Structures are given as C-alpha cells and as structure tokens.
Amino acid sequence: MSDTPPAVSFDPARGLAVLATPRSRYALRIGADGSPRHLYWGAPEGFTELPAPHSPADSSFESEAAADELAPQSGARFGPAGLQVQFADGVRGAQWRFTGHTASGGELRIGLADRHYPLSATLCYRVHPGSDVIERWTELTHTGGPEDGPIGVDRLDSAAWTAPRLADPRLSHLVGGWNSEFQLRRDRLPVAETVLTSRRGITSHHAGPWLALDDGTATEEHGEVWSTALAWSGSWRITVHRDPVGRTTWTGGSGHEGLRRILRPGETLDTPVFAGLYSPAGFGAASRGWHDHIRARVLPEPDRDRPVLYNSWEATGFEVDQAAQCRLADLAAGLGAELFVLDDGWFGARTGDHAGLGDWTPRPAAFPHGLRPLADHVHGLGMAFGLWVEPEMVNRDSDLYRTHPDWVLHAPTRDATELRNQLMLDLGRPEVEAWVHNTLDGLVTDNAVDWLKWDANRPFTEAGRVGDPDPDRLWTDHTRAVYRIMDRLRADHPGLRIEACAGGGGRVDLGILARTDQAWTSDNTDPVDRIGIQHGFSQLFPAQTMAAWVTDSPNPATGRATPLRFRFHVAMAGALGLGGDLTRWSAEELTEAAELVARYQQIRPLIQRGHQHRLAGPGGVTAVHHAAHDGSEHAVLAWRPTTRFGHAGAPLPLPALDGDARYRDLDTGQEYSGAALRHHGLDLRLPAGDHASRLIRLTRVPRADGGATTPGAATAPGGCS
Ligand code: GLA
Numbered sequence: 115m116s117d118t119p120p121a122v123s124f125d126p127a128r129g130l131a132v133l134a135t136p137r138s139r140y141a142l143r144i145g146a147d148g149s150p151r152h153l154y155w156g157a158p159e160g161f162t163e164l165p166a167p168h169s170p171a172d173s174s175f176e177s178e179a180a181a182d183e184l185a186p187q188s189g190a191r192f193g194p195a196g197l198q199v200q201f202a203d204g205v206r207g208a209q210w211r212f213t214g215h216t217a218s219g220g221e222l223r224i225g226l227a228d229r230h231y232p233l234s235a236t237l238c239y240r241v242h243p244g245s246d247v248i249e250r251w252t253e254l255t256h257t258g259g260p261e262d263g264p265i266g267v268d269r270l271d272s273a274a275w276t277a278p279r280l281a282d283p284r285l286s287h288l289v290g291g292w293n294s295e296f297q298l299r300r301d302r303l304p305v306a307e308t309v310l311t312s313r314r315g316i317t318s319h320h321a322g323p324w325l326a327l328d329d330g331t332a333t334e335e336h337g338e339v340w341s342t343a344l345a346w347s348g349s350w351r352i353t354v355h356r357d358p359v360g361r362t363t364w365t366g367g368s369g370h371e372g373l374r375r376i377l378r379p380g381e382t383l384d385t386p387v388f389a390g391l392y393s394p395a396g397f398g399a400a401s402r403g404w405h406d407h408i409r410a411r412v413l414p415e416p417d418r419d420r421p422v423l424y425n426s427w428e429a430t431g432f433e434v435d436q437a438a439q440c441r442l443a444d445l446a447a448g449l450g451a452e453l454f455v456l457d458d459g460w461f462g463a464r465t466g467d468h469a470g471l472g473d474w475t476p477r478p479a480a481f482p483h484g485l486r487p488l489a490d491h492v493h494g495l496g497m498a499f500g501l502w503v504e505p506e507m508v509n510r511d512s513d514l515y516r517t518h519p520d521w522v523l524h525a526p527t528r529d530a531t532e533l534r535n536q537l538m539l540d541l542g543r544p545e546v547e548a549w550v551h552n553t554l555d556g557l558v559t560d561n562a563v564d565w566l567k568w569d570a571n572r573p574f575t576e577a578g579r580v581g582d583p584d585p586d587r588l589w590t591d592h593t594r595a596v597y598r599i600m601d602r603l604r605a606d607h608p609g610l611r612i613e614a615c616a617g618g619g620g621r622v623d624l625g626i627l628a629r630t631d632q633a634w635t636s637d638n639t640d641p642v643d644r645i646g647i648q649h650g651f652s653q654l655f656p657a658q659t660m661a662a663w664v665t666d667s668p669n670p671a672t673g674r675a676t677p678l679r680f681r682f683h684v685a686m687a688g689a690l691g692l693g694g695d696l697t698r699w700s701a702e703e704l705t706e707a708a709e710l711v712a713r714y715q716q717i718r719p720l721i722q723r724g725h726q727h728r729l730a731g732p733g734g735v736t737a738v739h740h741a742a743h744d745g746s747e748h749a750v751l752a753w754r755p756t757t758r759f760g761h762a763g764a765p766l767p768l769p770a771l772d773g774d775a776r777y778r779d780l781d782t783g784q785e786y787s788g789a790a791l792r793h794h795g796l797d798l799r800l801p802a803g804d805h806a807s808r809l810i811r812l813t814r815v816p817r818a819d820g821g822a823t824t825p826g827a828a829t830a831p832g833g834c835s
Contacts, residue, residue, distance in 0.1 A: 118134075119132065119134040120134065121133065121134055121135070121220045121241045121243070122134075122217045122218070122220055122221065122222045122239070122241065123217060124215050124217045124222065126215075128143065129143050129144030129212065130142075130143045130153075131143070131150075131215070131217070131222055131224065131239075132161075133222065133239055133241050133248055134158070134241075135241055135245060135246040135247075135248065135392075136244060136245075136246060137157070137158070137246050137392065137393070137394055138155065138156065138157065138158065138246050138248075138392035138394075139154060139155075139156065139157075139158050139160075139161035140154065140155045140239075140248055140390075140392075141153040141154040141155075141161065142183050142224075143180075144212045144224075145180065147189060147209070147210070148209070148210040148211045148212050148226070148229070149182055149183075149186060149189075149210050149226075150182070150183040150184070150212075150224050150226070150237055151180035151181065151182060151183065152180055152181040152182070152183055152274075152276040152363075153180065154278075155275070155276065155277065155278070155340065155390070155392055156278055156338065156340075156392055157338070157392070157394050160278075179191075181274065181276040181361060181363045182196075182274060182363075183224075183237055183273070183274060184196045184197050184235070184237060184252060184271060184273060184274055184365070185197065185274060185365060186207055186208035186209070186210060187199070187206060187207035187208070188206075188207035188208060188209050189209070193307070193355045193357060193363065194307055194353040194355055194365055195207070195269065195365075196269065196270075196271030196273070196274050196365035196366075196367065197235070197252075197254070197269065197270060197271065198267070198268040198269035198270075199233065199265055199266065199267050199268070199377075200265070200266040200268065201231050201233075201262075201263075201265055201266075202262060202263030202264065202265070205231070208226075208228045208231075208233060208235070209228060209229045209230070210226040210227070210228065210229070210235075211226065211227050211228070211229050212224070212225070212226060213225035213226060213227045213234070220240055220241045220242060220243070221238065221239065221240045222238070222239040222240075223236050223237070223238050223239075224236065224237040224238075224239075227257070231258075231262075231265070232256060232257040232258025232259075232262045232265075232379070233254070233255070233256060233257065233265060233377075234254075234255045234257050235252060235253065235254050235255075236252065236253040236255075237250070237252055237273075238250060238251050238252065238253065242407075242410070242411060245403070245406065245407055245410065245411075246391050246392060246393070246403050247389050247390070247391045247403065247404070247407040247411075248389065248390045248391070249387045249388075249389045250272060250273035250387065250388050250389070250390065251272045251273070251384060251385045251386065251387050251388065252270065252271065252272055252273065252367075252384070252385045253382055253383070253384045253385075254267065254270055254377065254382065254383045254384075255377075255380075255381070255382040255383075256377045256378060256379050256380060256381050256382075258379050259379050260379055262379060264376045264377060264378050264379075264583075265376075265377040266374050266375075266376060266377075267374065267375040267376070267377050267383065268373075268374050269367075269369070269371075270367060270368075270369070270375070270383055270385055271365045271366055271367035271385065271388070272344065272366065272367040272368075272385040272386055272387065272388035273365070273366070273367075273388040273390075274363055274364065274365035274366075275340070275342050275363065275364050275365075275388075275390050276361065276362070276363040277327050277340045277362050277363075279360045279361055279362075280327070280328075280329040280330075280360075280362065281329060281330075281360075282302065282329065282330045283302075283303045283327050283328070283329060283330065283356060283362050284300055284301065284302055284303060284327070284328050284329070284330040284332075285299075285300070285301050285302075285303045285308065285325060285326075285327060285354060286298065286299065286300045286325060286326040286327075286328070286341075286397070286653070287299055287301070287310055287321065287322070287324070287325045287326075288318070288321065288322035288324060288650050288653065288654075289320070289321050289322075290319070290320075290619075290647075290650070291319050291320060292319060292617055292618055292620070292637065293618065293636060293637055293638040293643075293671055294636070294638065294643070294647070295318065295319065295618055295619035295620070295622075295635065295636045295638075295647055295650070295651075296318075296322065296619060296635070296636070296647045296648075296649075296650030296651040296653075297646060297647070297650050298646075298649060298650040298653060302330070303327075303354065303356045303362065304356065305356050305357070305358055306355075306356065307353055307354070307355050308353070308354040308355075308356075309351060309352070309353050309354075310323070310325060310351070310352045310353075310354070310366075311349075311350065311351040311352070311370050311371075312349050312350055312351075312370070313349055313370040314349060314573030314574060314620075315348055315349050315538075315573050315574030315577065315589060315592065315593075316347065316348065316349075316570055316573055316574075316616050316620055316621040317346070317347050317348070317350065317616075317620070317621045317622065317623045317625075317626070318616075318619060318620055318621060318622050318623060319573075319616070319617070319618075319619075319620040322622070322623070322654075323343060323344035323346065323350045323352060323366070323623055324341065324342070324343040324344075324653065324654045325341065325342060325352065325354070325364065326339050326340065326341035326397065326400060326653070327339070327340045327341070327354075327362060327364075328340070328397075332396050332397060333396050333397070334396050334397050334398040334727075334728055334729075334730075335395065335396045335398060335399075335769055336395065336396045337395075337396050337397075338392070338393070338394055339392070339393045339396060339397055339399075339400040340390065340391075340392055340393075341390070341391050341393070341400050341404070341654075342364070342366070342388060342389060342390045342391070343388075343389050343391075343404065343623075343624055343654055344366055344367070344368075344386060344387075344388045344389075344623065344624070344625075345386045345387040345388070345389065345412075345623065345624035345625040345628070346367075346368045346386035346593070346623060346624075346625045347593050347596065347597075347621050347623050347625040347626045348368055348369075348589055348590060348592065348593035349368065349369055349370045349373075349574075349589055350366065350367065350368050350369070350370070351366060351367070351369065351370050351371065352364055352365070352366030353365055353366070366388055367385050367386065367388060368385060368386055368589075368590060368593075369589060369590070373586040373589060374586055375584060375586060375587060375590075376583060376584040376587075378584075386625060387624070389407070389624070391403045391404060391407070397653070397728075398727055398728055400653075401652060401653055401654065401726065401728070402725050402726065402727075404653075404654050404655075404656075405655070405656035405657075405725075405726065408624065408627060408654075408655065408656055408659070409656060409658075409723070412624050412627050412628050413627055413628070413631070413658075413659070414604065414628070414629060414630075414631070415611075415631065416658070416723070417723065418631075419718055419719075419722065420631060420632055420658050420689035420718075420722055421451075421452035421453040421498060422450060422451050422452050422453070422690050422691065422692070422711055422714065422715065423451060423452070423453040423454070423455055423500065423565075423661075423689075423691040423692070424442065424443070424446030424449075424451040424453070424454050424455065424497075424691065424692045424693070424696075425455040425457055425500075425567070425663060425691055425692070425693045426439060426442055426454075426455070426456060426457050426693075427457035427458065427502075427693065428639065428663075428665045428666065428670060428693045428694060428695070429442060429666075429693070429694060429695035429696065429697070430442070430457075430459070430695075431458075431459065432458060432459035432464065432465055432466050432467070433459065433465075434456065434457070434458075434459040434460050434480055435479075435480040435481070436480065436481050436482070436483075436487060436488055439454075439456055439488055440488060440491050441697060442454075442696055442697070443488070443491060443492050443495055443497065444495065445696035445697065445699075445704070446497070446692060446696060447495035447496060447497055448704065448708065449692060449696070449704065449707050449708045449711050450708055450711035450712055450715065451497060451692055451711070452496075452497055452498065453497055453498040453499075453500050453564070453565055454492045454495075454497045454498070454499060454500065455500030455501070455502065455565060455567055455613075456485070456488065456499075456500065456501055456502060457502040457567070458502050458504075458569075459477075459480070460476055460477060460480060460481060460485065460501070460502075461473055461474050461475060461476060461477055462474070462475065462477060462512060462513070463477070463511065463512070464477060465477075467509075467534050467535050467536070468509060468511060468535045469509050469511035469512060469535075470509055470511070470512055471504060471507050471508050471509040471512055471514075471536050472507070472508035472509065472512040472513070472514030472515060472539075473512050473513050473514055474503065474505075474553050474554075474557060484560075484561070485501070485560075485561040486560070486561055486562070489561050489562045489563070490562075493562065498564035498565055499561070499562060499563055499564050499565070500563065500564060500565030500566065500567060500613075501557065501561065501563045501565070501566060501567070502566075502567045502569060503554065503557070503566055503567070503568055503569065504568075504569040504570060504571060505539075505550045505553065505554055505568065505599075506538055506539050506541060506550070506570050506592075506596065507536045507537070507538055507539065507570065507571065507572065508521070508522060508536060508537055508538075508539055509535055509536050509537075510532070510535075510537065511535075515537070518546075521539050521540060521543065521545075521546050522537040522538060522539055522540065523537070523538045523539070523540045523574055523575075523576065523577040523578075523588065523592075524537070524576050524577075524578065525576050525577075525578035525580060526580060527580075528576045528578070529576070530575070530576050531575040531576060533571075533572035533573070533575070534571050534572055534617075536571065536572055537572075538572060538573075538574055538577075540577075540579075540588060540592065541591070541592045541595035541596060541599075542587065542588040542591025542592050542595060546595075547595040547598065547599065550595075550599055551598075551599045551602060551603070554566070554599065554603055555602075555603065555606065555607075558603065558607050558610060559607075563610070564609060564610065564611065565610070565611045565612070565613065566603075566610065566611075566612050566613070567613045567615055567634070568600070568612055568613065568614060568615060568630070569615040569616065569617070569634075570615070570616040570617070570620065570621055571616065571617040572617070574589070574592075577589065593625070596626075597625065597628075597629060600612055600629040600630065601629050604629060611631045612629065612630040612631060613630060613631065613632050613633065613634060613661060614626045614627070614630040614632070614633040614634065615633065615634035617637065618634060618635070618636040618637040618638070619633060619634060619635045619636050619647075619651070621633075622635075622651075622655065622659075627655070627659060631659070632658065632659045632660065632661045632689045633655070633659055633660070633661060634661045635647060635648070635651055635660050635661055635662060635688070637671065638671045638672070639663050639664075639665040639669060639670075639671065639693060640669040640671055640672040640674050640676075641669075641676050641680055641681045641683075641684035641685070641753075641805075642672075642674060642676065642755045642805070643671075643672060644662065644684050644685070645684060645736055645753055645755065648660060648662070648684070648687055648688060649728065649736070652726060652728060652738075656722075656726070657687060657688050657689070657721050657722060657726055657738075657740070658688075658689055658721070658722035658723065659689070660687075660688035660689060661688060661689050661691055662684070662685035662686075662687065662688035662689060662690060662691060663685060663690075663691040663692060663693035663694075664678070664681045664682050664685045664690070664691070664692050664693065664694060664707070665681070665693045665694045666694040666695055666698070667681065676805045677805055678703055678706055678707065678710075679706065679710065679807060680753065680805040680806070680807045682707070682710040682714075683751050683752075683753060683807035683808070683809055684751075684753060684807070686710070686713070686714045686717070686721065686751060686809065687721065687738050687751050688721070689722065690711070690714045690718075692707070692711075713809060716811070717740070717749040717809070717811060719742070719747075720740040720741070720742055720747055720748070720749045721740050721749060723743075724740040724741050724742050724743065724747075724749075725740065725741045725742075725743065725770070726738055726739070726740055727739040727740075727741065727768075727769070727770045729750075729752075729766060729767075729768070731752065731763065731764070731766040731767075731795075731798070732763060732764040733754065733758060733761065733763045733764065734754055734755065734756055734758065735752055735753065735754045735763055735766060735798065735800070736752070736753055737750055737751060737752035737753065737766055738750070738751050739768055739770055741770055741771075745771075745772055745775070745814060746813065746814045747811075747812070747813055747814075748768075748771070748777070748811065748812040748813070748814075749809065749810070749811050749812075750766070750768065750796065750808075750809070750810040750811075750812070751807070751808075751809055752766060752798050752800065752807060752808050752810070753806075753807045754800050754804075754805075754806045754807070755804065755805060756804050757802065757803055757804055757806065760802065763798055763800055764795070765794055765795025765796055765797050765798070766795045766796050766798055767791070767792060767793060767794070767795040767796075768791045768792060768795070768796055769792055771788045771791050771792050771812075772788045772814070773788050773789040773792050773793075774788060774789070775788040775814050775815070776788060776814070776815040777791060777812040777813065777814055777815060778812065778813050778815050779810060779811070779812060780811040780812065780813055781810075781811060785815060786812075791812075796810065798810075
C-alpha cells in the first residue's frame with residue numbers, strides 16, 4: 115500500500131468511503147438501512163480497526179447506532195434531524211436507498227433516493243491537496259411530476275459532523291453583538307441539544323457559524339480539535355447534540371426553525387458548504403489551517419496587499435462635504451494611507467440616519483459637482499478612492515421608498531419594524547436585484563470608485579411574500595442576490611475591491627469572504643476591547659481580512675484614553691486603517707502616526723500572509739506572532755492593557771521559532787538563540803504603565819554554510835542563553 119492514500123476512495127463491496135487529508139482521515143459507510151453513517155474523523159493513526167456500523171433498525175442498543183451523515187427524520191432516531199421533509203400526503207421523513215457514488219478529483223458524491231417518494235439527495239464531500247479542510251454540502255431534488263405535489267422542506271442542513279467519543283467535550287464558539295463582536299466562549303457542553311443560530315437574515319451578530327470541539331484539555335499548541343465553519347451569510351442554525359451515551363454530533367446549515375421551503379417537481383435545492391477541519395495540534399494549528407484554507411480557496415485575491423485605508427466615519431459622521439473630505443484626504447495621504455473611504459452621509463437627503471437611504475446620488479449641498487472632484491483629488495494624492503454604500507436598505511423618507519414602497523421586506527398585514535429608521539429591500543425580487551446592481555455599477559463607473567464598503571445595518575423582520583406559494587425562499591434568495599451582485603461587480607470592474615460590513619462585524623463568514631477582500635470587524639475601535647474581539651475573529655479568519663482602525667482618544671464608544679502607539683500596535687495586527695479626526699491630531703501625533711504606518715507597511719506581508727500564532731504571556735500580556743511561511747521573518751505584537759504592581763513582565767516564549775536557528779532583532783541588532791526564545795522567551799521590555807505595547811521584528815540569521823543560521827556570536831534575550 116502506498117503511504118499516501120487517494121484523497122477520496124469508495125469501496126463498493128463494503129459501502130465504505132474514505133477521505134484522506136495530510137493530517138486526518140474521514141470515513142463513512144452506507145448503513146444496512148441505506149443511510150450513510152459516520153465511521154471516523156480524526157488522526158490517520160487512529161483509523162485502523164473499524165467497527166462495523168449498526169443502523170438503528172438492526173441494533174437493539176441505541177448507543178450502538180452510528181451517527182448519520184445527515185439524519186433523515188425516520189427510524190429510531192431521536193436526535194436533531196438535519197433533513198426534515200413532508201410529502202404531499204402528510205408523511206414526514208426520508209427512508210433512503212443508496213443509488214451510487216462518484217469519487218474523483220477530490221470530490222465524493224453519495225447518491226440516495228427515497229424508497230417510496232420522489233425525493234433524491236446527494237451528499238457531497240470535497241478535499242483539496244495539502245489541506246485538512248473537508249467541504250460538505252447537500253443537494254435535494256424532487257424527482258416526481260405534478261401528480262406528486264410539492265414537498266415541504268422544513269430543514270435542509272449541509273452536513274452533520276461527529277466527533278469521537280470524548281469524556282467531557284468542550285464547545286468553543288463565538289458570541290457577541292454590535293460593538294462586542296467575536297467574543298470567544300469555551301463552554302462545557304451539556305448533555306443536551308445546544309443550538310447556535312442567527313434568525314436575523316445576516317450572519318454574525320449574536321453568534322457566528324463556527325465552532326470547535328475538544329476534550330476540554332486542548333490549548334493553543336496541543337490537543338485534538340474538531341472545528342467547522344458554514345459558508346453562508348444569511349440565517350443559519352447548528353444544533354450540537356451531546357447524547358447521554360457520550361456521542362457528540364452537530365448538524366448545521368442555512369435557515370432557522372419555522373421556515374419552510376417548497377420543493378416543486380423537478381426542482382433542486384442545494385446548500386451552502388459546511389466545512390470541517392481536524393487538527394491534532396491545538397487551537398492555534400486549527401486556526402492556521404482555516405487561515406490557509408481561506409487564502410487558498412475562499413478569498414478572491416489573497417495575495418494582494420490590503421491597503422492602509424483612511425475612513426472618515428468617526429471623524430465627520432454624517433457631516434460630510436467636499437472641502438472637509440479633501441482636507442482629511444490630504445492629511446491621510448501625508449500619513450501614508452493608500453485608500454481614502456468616504457463613509458455615510460454623501461447621498462440623497464442623508465444628513466442623519468432618518469432619511470436618504472436608497473437615493474444614491476450625491477447630496478448637492480455637500481458635493482455640488484458630484485463625487486468626481488473628490489475622487490480625482492484622492493487619486494491625485496496617490497490613493498485609491500472608496501465609497502460607503504448600504505444597498506440592501508431604504509429609509510421611509512427617501513425617493514426610493516416613495517416610488518417603490520412594495521420593494522421592502524414586509525407583510526402588508528403586519529407593522530414593519532424599523533431599525534435605525536430603515537427597512538430592508540427584498541433582493542429576492544429580480545427587479546430589486548437588477549436595480550441594486552445597476553445603481554452600484556453606475557456609481558463605480560461614474561466616480562472611478564476603487565473600493566466599496568458594503569454595509570447592512572439591520573436584520574430582517576416581518577419578512578413575507580403574501581400569496582407566494584414558496585414565501586420563505588426570500589431568506590435564501592436575498593443572500594444569493596447579494597452574492598450575485600458582488601460577483602458581477604467584481605467581474606465587470608476587475609480593479610474593484612469590496613469591504614464587507616454589517617453594523618460592524620455583523621456579516622462575516624466564508625460566504626461573504628468569497629467575494630470581498632476584508633470585513634469591518636466591529637464599530638468598537640477601543641484597542642483594549644479590540645484585543646478580545648480580534649482574538650475571537652482570528653479563530654477562523656486570517657488577519658488580512660480583519661479591518662482594524664486607529665481612531666481618536668478617548669475612544670468614542672468607551673471613553674477610554676489610550677496612547678497612539680498602543681492603538682496602532684493593536685490595529686497593526688490586522689488590515690490597518692486610520693479612522694480618527696486627523697484635523698485634531700497634533701503635529702507630534704501626525705509624525706508618530708506616519709512612522710507607525712511605515713512600520714506596518716514593512717511588516718504587512720507577514721501580518722497579511724504569514725502564519726499567525728496567538729500568545730498569552732504572563733502578567734496580562736497578550737501577543738500575536740506572525741511568521742513568514744519559510745520561517746525567515748517574524749513580527750511580534752505584544753500588548754499589556756493594565757499594569758499590575760509595577761513589576762517588569764516575564765519573558766514571552768515564542769514556541770513557533772526554530773530551536774536550531776538564531777534570530778536578529780531588526781531594530782536593535784541584538785541576536786538571540788532560537789532555543790532560548792522558544793523556551794525562555796523574549797524580554798519584551800514593555801514601557802511602564804497601562805496600555806503598554808511593542809512591535810518586535812526578528813529575522814533568521816543566515817548560516818555561514820549557506821543555511822539559515824550563523825552559529826555563535828549571539829546573546830540571549832534578557833541575559834538568557
Ligand atoms: C455602520 C458601520 C460604520 C459606519 C456606519 C455609517 O455602523 O459599521 O462603520 O459605516 O454604519 O452609518
């Protein structure tokens with residue numbers, strides 16, 4: 115047998131499918147009842163003796179039943195069903211017959227047909243060379259004719275994932291809301307069904323569609339971790355079921371409870387990808403696996419530098435006009451900004467959040483000659499020009515609403531709830547999708563726009579389509595229309611970049627990142643709060659997608675005062691932006707800011723494309739270490755929000771360094787042994803006081819023999835050797 119098994123194999127005699135990735139194996143088998151059953155997900159070494167799967171039908175002990183790859187709501191199954199259908203005669207649930215498979219090019223497709231009703235399903239799996247991520251999705255087809263009637267689909271998940279039995283599993287997940295996004299929780303998993311969900315029509319305020327499971331002992335560096343992420347930007351639901359006999363299975367996909375799709379004869383529903391990743395080496399390695407996957411398979415342009423942007427929102431709010439924006443652009447260009455983004459307030463009657471949304475023509479009082487003079491000015495300064503839009507929304511007080519009151523998501527018999535004084539357009543209607551696309555296409559073309567900040571500041575409410583035979587399809591149609599518009603704009607304007615935003619980080623997921631370059635992480639730009647927000651964000655998403663601004667002090671959201679350097683050092687861990695009122699920064703602050711922007715531009719390739727290692731040091735210090743893929747260059751950003759007792763901090767170990775190499779601090783010239791930095795640690799020499807921070811840049815010292823390191827001549831950090 116070869117050491118490297120084929121990525122995807124299927125043994126028809128045993129009905130056994132195996133997916134092989136560099137550090138994992140995944141196996142399933144067609145059960146006696148025709149349903150695909152889970153066999154194994156974990157380390158290759160563990161995949162040796164396979165127990166034969168039992169189906170509930172032939173097992174007298176429920177505990178012996180293998181979990182379903184997608185539970186079909188039939189038989190002796192009493193956990194959450196990922197597929198919930200009702201046929202025209204009122205019968206619920208599917209009973210499968212295996213109809214065949216295809217396995218090629220890293221993709222496995224398992225064909226199933228109901229034994230009685232005109233319903234077929236394909237369970238799909240895909241692996242990619244060099245990656246441990248397994249992508250899964252489901253296709254569901256009504257194979258009958260008009261005489262069979264429609265099939266109601268109350269739940270159609272992308273996949274169910276099952277971890278090996280763990281004595282006391284722990285669930286890591288992300289919670290939060292506006293101003294507090296991406297808070298990482300690690301909770302002991304109860305013996306119960308735990309539902310992670312968004313019923314908002316957009317992804318991630320409240321909870322995010324990512325989770326990780328471990329046995330309660332995993333750390334950043336050690337331990338087995340099973341994690342999954344859903345590539346969908348609308349409502350979603352993941353039900354985690356830890357059953358009383360020790361098994362944990364989670365089933366997830368788009369939609370939330372109470373929504374029903376109607377599957378008509380000949381129609382196919384397909385689901386978003388629900389991807390899984392097994393890591394044998396802790397949460398850090400799991401995150402790096404996701405970051406690599408997102409760069410290799412999700413982001414449209416992973417290798418392109420994310421520009422240092424300036425955004426005017428915190429500086430000017432709704433009070434925008436050409437003169438003030440040009441002044442800010444001049445100052446931003448002087449700091450080294452590469453992109454100037456004009457935020458909300460430039461259009462229609464938009465002098466506050468009560469009016470104008472939907473009327474995407476420049477406000478004459480603010481921009482008497484349109485946006486082109488500002489765009490030209492910005493381009494003349496050598497920067498790209500970006501524009502804020504919120505194309506899915508409308509204020510009642512707008513010409514758009516007055517002309518098309520029927521375009522909003524609403525049910526005429528219900529009061530339409532306004533949030534931030536706005537309503538949501540129903541992009542599932544083709545005429546609304548076409549209008550949004552044409553409007554944006556025109557804006558981009560007419561104003562030489564290089565960058566759209568695409569915002570979405572409210573969720574769905576009272577979403578309905580009276581008289582529509584399939585009214586709930588609007589939930590998925592809306593998200594797919596957003597995707598289509600973004601995809602078309604990118605295709606038609608190859609230089610255009612898009613930043614995802616939804617009232618801060620309310621719509622960040624692998625679906626939106628497939629057509630955007632970065633996401634606005636949170637409206638909370640307080641650097642102390644941002645350390646936690648960024649920690650959560652980094653569990654799944656790479657730093658190049660994490661927009662992070664330096665804003666004013668005291669911070670408008672929290673009132674906390676912090677030094678400029680600290681604000682920079684926190685924001686430099688992502689895609690750096692500037693968002694303060696530069697007209698009020700002192701000459702010294704502007705000089706320091708320009709130096710720090712230049713420092714960021716030096717380390718940008720490492721931050722945006724390197725491997726990230728999250729570090730927690732002693733004394734409340736946290737840090738991130740970004741390493742070049744070949745290990746030659748390193749940047750460490752360390753932060754201590756609060757000092758305690760005035761003690762000098764202990765050194766910060768850098769376990770990702772090569773113990774056999776030597777490293778030089780690019781700023782001090784000091785050389786260190788890699789072994790000492792790994793085990794003893796780097797003396798951070800943080801300044802005294804609260805909000806202390808440092809950036810340390812290390813380069814691997816070339817060896818005299820042409821290798822990476824020169825032996826000898828190095829001193830140890832902080833006196834160690
Ligand atoms: C949202 C965004 C902000 C800003 C405002 C403008 O809150 O997250 O960055 O663009 O809208 O109204």
